[in-house]
Amino acid sequence: MNMPAEESRSGKDAVIEVRGLEMSYGSFVLMRDLNFTINRGDIFIIMGGSGCGKSTLLKMLVGLKRPARGEILYDGVSYWESEPEVQERLKRRFGILFQSGALWSSMTLAENVALPLEQYTTLPPGQIRELVSFKLSLVGLGGFEDFYPSEISGGMKKRAGLARAMALDPDLLFFDEPSAGLDPISARLLDDLIIELSESLGTTVVVVTHELASIFAIGTNSVFLDPDVKTMTGAGDPKRLLKESPDPKVINFLTRGEGAQQR
Amino acid sequence: MEKGASHSMTPSELKIDKTPDGALLTLAGEWRLGNAIPSPDGLLAGLGAAEKGQRLAFESGKLQGWDSGLLVFLAKLFDICRRNGVTVDGSGLPAGVRKLIDLASPEKQRSGVTHGGEHPSFLVRVADTALAQVKGGREVLAFIGEATLAFYKMLRGKADFRRMDLIVTIQETGAQALPIVTLISLLVGMILAFIASIQLKMFGAQIYVADVVGIGIVRVMGAIMTGIIMSGRTGAAFAAQLGTMQVNEEIDALETLGFSPVEFLVLPRMLALMLMMPLLCVYSDLMGVLGGMVVGVGMLDLGVMEYVHESKAALNLTHLLVGLFHSFVFGILVAVAGCLRGLQCERSASAVGYAATSAVVTGIVCIVVATALITLSCQVLGI
Ligand SMILES: Nc1ncnc2c1ncn2[C@@H]1O[C@H](COP(=O)(O)OP(=O)(O)O)[C@@H](O)[C@H]1O
Numbered sequence: 001m002n003m004p005a006e007e008s009r010s011g012k013d014a015v016i017e018v019r020g021l022e023m024s025y026g027s028f029v030l031m032r033d034l035n036f037t038i039n040r041g042d043i044f045i046i047m048g049g050s051g052c053g054k055s056t057l058l059k060m061l062v063g064l065k066r067p068a069r070g071e072i073l074y075d076g077v078s079y080w081e082s083e084p085e086v087q088e089r090l091k092r093r094f095g096i097l098f099q100s101g102a103l104w105s106s107m108t109l110a111e112n113v114a115l116p117l118e119q120y121t122t123l124p125p126g127q128i129r130e131l132v133s134f135k136l137s138l139v140g141l142g143g144f145e146d147f148y149p150s151e152i153s154g155g156m157k158k159r160a161g162l163a164r165a166m167a168l169d170p171d172l173l174f175f176d177e178p179s180a181g182l183d184p185i186s187a188r189l190l191d192d193l194i195i196e197l198s199e200s201l202g203t204t205v206v207v208v209t210h211e212l213a214s215i216f217a218i219g220t221n222s223v224f225l226d227p228d229v230k231t232m233t234g235a236g237d238p239k240r241l242l243k244e245s246p247d248p249k250v251i252n253f254l255t256r257g258e259g260a261q262q263r
Numbered sequence: 264m265e266k267g268a269s270h271s272m273t274p275s276e277l278k279i280d281k282t283p284d285g286a287l288l289t290l291a292g293e294w295r296l297g298n299a300i301p302s303p304d305g306l307l308a309g310l311g312a313a314e315k316g317q318r319l320a321f322e323s324g325k326l327q328g329w330d331s332g333l334l335v336f337l338a339k340l341f342d343i344c345r346r347n348g349v350t351v352d353g354s355g356l357p358a359g360v361r362k363l364i365d366l367a368s369p370e371k372q373r374s375g376v377t378h379g380g381e382h383p384s385f386l387v388r389v390a391d392t393a394l395a396q397v398k399g400g401r402e403v404l405a406f407i408g409e410a411t412l413a414f415y416k417m418l419r420g421k422a423d424f425r426r427m428d429l430i431v432t433i434q435e436t437g438a439q440a441l442p443i444v445t446l447i448s449l450l451v452g453m454i455l456a457f458i459a460s461i462q463l464k465m466f467g468a469q470i471y472v473a474d475v476v477g478i479g480i481v482r483v484m485g486a487i488m489t490g491i492i493m494s495g496r497t498g499a500a501f502a503a504q505l506g507t508m509q510v511n512e513e514i515d516a517l518e519t520l521g522f523s524p525v526e527f528l529v530l531p532r533m534l535a536l537m538l539m540m541p542l543l544c545v546y547s548d549l550m551g552v553l554g555g556m557v558v559g560v561g562m563l564d565l566g567v568m569e570y571v572h573e574s575k576a577a578l579n580l581t582h583l584l585v586g587l588f589h590s591f592v593f594g595i596l597v598a599v600a601g602c603l604r605g606l607q608c609e610r611s612a613s614a615v616g617y618a619a620t621s622a623v624v625t626g627i628v629c630i631v632v633a634t635a636l637i638t639l640s641c642q643v644l645g646i
């Protein structure tokens with residue numbers, strides 16, 4: 001959030017560059033030769049069928065899993081070549097919403113959101129409390145401060161997870177299947193929230209999803225992962241991809257398998 | 264398929280004719296499970312049609328019914344054709360059959376499946392197991408190293424963890440464990456006294472029951488009992504808690520925020536057990552001696568004061584300190600075993616159960632081995 005929104009929207013500067021990335025579990029290669037760039041202010045979609053490695057790619061983008069090969073640059077700095085202190089500093093710019101929310105179950109919602117603030121800021125407790133209430137209201141959970149994660153619904157958990165991800169005003173937000181398990185209305189509201197955040201804060205957003213409605217509603221850029229050829233087979237604005245992609249599998253995915261006739 | 268249906272079924276019929284470019288298979292009758300269905304092996308070879316470039320066509324106009332029986336027959340047949348390079352023309356088959364066979368064809372299976380390939384040979388499996396053991400051992404050492412570093416950081420006041428976690432864990436591992444420690448220690452004290460009395464009575468030396476029970480309980484048994492109780496009660500709970508956090512990605516969430524899971528989750532649990540185990544051990548010692556006294560007074564006609572006096576004479580500070588040292592070590596071992604298994608947990612519900620079980624087993628094995636080492640050292644040092 002260090003950039004004013006106007007500048008970040010117009011300028012096409014790369015925040016994340018992925019070069020020759022290879023992902024594997026043991027000797028089992030999931031994807032290789034991934035090359036793409038995420039620009040500041042983008043809402044970047046990672047799409048592909050279930051089990052093709054989207055979550056794994058996200059884990060690599062946030063520094064939780066080391067790539068088998070290749071590198072990931074943040075503003076030109078390679079994450080895995082950096083000193084631990086630099087990695088820590090980079091990580092602090094990330095906000096992550098995990099697939100299930102991943103709220104810490106032994107803490108209330110307020111404590112969940114407050115923990116990163118207590119860790120990385122020297123704000124007095126009163127101010128932290130106000131900030132926490134504000135962040136929770138941003139996601140529509142004002143008044144739920146003292147609830148434990150086990151006492152709220154799945155959709156609310158996701159939104160609380162989002163409040164926690166935004167606690168430190170990250171300039172990169174990562175979402176793993178934000179609308180999975182949500183009803184269409186809640187999913188739509190979450191999409192709106194993501195656009196709102198991206199536009200008003202200039203936050204760069206990376207979303208793993210296979211919800212077509214979301215992809216077209218929010219995506220400004222994307223990659224498509226194909227598990228058969230084990231690499232990316234499409235990249236760019238999803239709406240343009242739908243019109244112009246030469247790859248029938250990409251078109252199939254973007255039209256729910258109804259094929260090219262639908263264009 | 265209904266029972267006895269085969270009686271009323273039309274038998275399956277198979278006719279195979281040579282065509283200029285291969286063979287034509289005519290299917291008739293009912294091709295159902297329970298009906299006799301021919302084997303596809305050697306079917307084509309007899310005609311000389313099992314060669315590369317040949318074509319296999321079908322005619323199924325007289326087919327009266329089919330189920331998985333036909334599908335399995337065709338799948339096997341198609342597989343034979345594929346291996347021999349024979350082209351299959353399925354257009355003469357019912358549309359439903361064609362679709363299902365197509366769904367089950369090898370091209371439609373998930374690519375990149377690594378399981379279930381070749382069965383590795385015995386030597387390969389032995390080597391894999393040995394390598395996995397080495398890797399497991401390395402993980403344990405790395406974990407102990409990390410925990411030690413975290414502890415050192417805490418001593419310098421720099422470790423990140425919530426004081427609240429420590430307090431809650433102390434409560435769970437301390438006060439709430441008292442009932443079970445009471446029960447087990449009393450009973451073990453009584454059992455020890457009972458067994459000792461059988462031997463000592465023969466020499467009229469019943470009073471020495473107090474010595475046997477006192478020294479046995481205070482020096483090792485109290486610590487071992489609390490250790491094993493806490494391993495089952497608390498070690499398993501730690502593994503289940505951290506395992507569930509692993510499954511819910513809560514640990515990933517901690518890591519991405521720059522918290523070390525070892526400092527944040529393991530340290531308070533380890534501290535709590537290091538503090539509470541010696542206290543529980545002292546309590547268990549008291550209960551054990553009390554149990555011995557119940558047997559001594561109730562069955563051996565010793566006086567209460569007499570028993571207390573004999574116990575006091577038998578015990579000294581060294582015995583107590585050796586016992587406390589045991590329990591302090593056990594506290595660390597139980598916490599490390601529980602937390603390690605929890606953090607190693609894989610991402611499924613059944614893995615959490617496995618982590619809990621494995622934490623208990625590891626904890627108890629460590630306790631017994633540590634006891635042996637400490638006892639031996641005391642022997643050598645003459646303590
Ligand atoms: N911890 C792991 N160990 C081994 N293989 C894994 C592990 N996690 C995921 N995989 C494999 O990697 C593949 C991709 O997983 P994932 O990235 O979760 O897919 P997605 O999020 O696209 O559905 C899966 O098919 C799975 O078999």
Ligand SMILES: [Mg+2]
Pocket residue numbers: 054055099176177
């Ligand atoms: Mg996933």
